[in-house]
Amino acid sequence: MINLKREHLATIGAHGERDYPYECCGLLIGTFADDGTKTVEEIYSISNARAEADKRHRFLITPQEFMRGERHARSRQLDVIGIYHSHPDDKAEPSQFDLDHALPVYSYIIISVREGRATDVFSWLMEDDRSRFNAEEIMTTEN
Numbered sequence: 001m002i003n004l005k006r007e008h009l010a011t012i013g014a015h016g017e018r019d020y021p022y023e024c025c026g027l028l029i030g031t032f033a034d035d036g037t038k039t040v041e042e043i044y045s046i047s048n049a050r051a052e053a054d055k056r057h058r059f060l061i062t063p064q065e066f067m068r069g070e071r072h073a074r075s076r077q078l079d080v081i082g083i084y085h086s087h088p089d090d091k092a093e094p095s096q097f098d099l100d101h102a103l104p105v106y107s108y109i110i111i112s113v114r115e116g117r118a119t120d121v122f123s124w125l126m127e128d129d130r131s132r133f134n135a136e137e138i139m140t141t142e143n
C-alpha cells in the first residue's frame with residue numbers, strides 16, 4: 001500500500017497535464033515502513049530527458065537527475081520510494097517497456113492523461129522475479 005496526500009495526486013496530475021502530449025516523470029520521495037507500506041512526503045518532478053521524437057511514449061530520468069533526487073531525499077531524511085510518469089492518451093497501466101526498465105521495491109505510479117486532462121491513476125509494484133507488475137493499493141489522505 002502507498003499513502004499519498006490529495007495534494008500529491010494533484011501535483012502529479014498537473015505535471016501530466018502540463019507536459020501533455022509528452023510523458024512527464026518524477027520521483028516519489030517519502031518513507032518505507034517495515035511492513036512494506038510506503039508514505040509519500042514529496043513529489044519531485046524531473047524533466048523528461050527523452051528526445052523529442054520519443055517523448056510521447058517514453059520517459060527517461062538520467063542517472064544524474066536520479067542522484068540529485070536521492071540527495072534531496074536524504075537531506076530531508078527521506079528515501080526515493082518510487083517513480084511516477086504519465087501515459088498520454090493511454091491506459092494507466094505499465095507497458096512492456098516499463099516492465100523492462102523497472103526495479104522491484106519501488107512503487108510505479110502511472111497517470112493517464114487524455115486529451116490534456118489527467119484521468120485514472122494507479123500504482124504498480126513489480127513481482128520479485130520481475131515477471132509482471134501487480135496493482136498496489138493507493139490510500140489518499142486529505143493532509
Ligand SMILES: [Zn+2]
Pocket residue numbers: 085086087093094095098110
Ligand atoms: Zn509507461
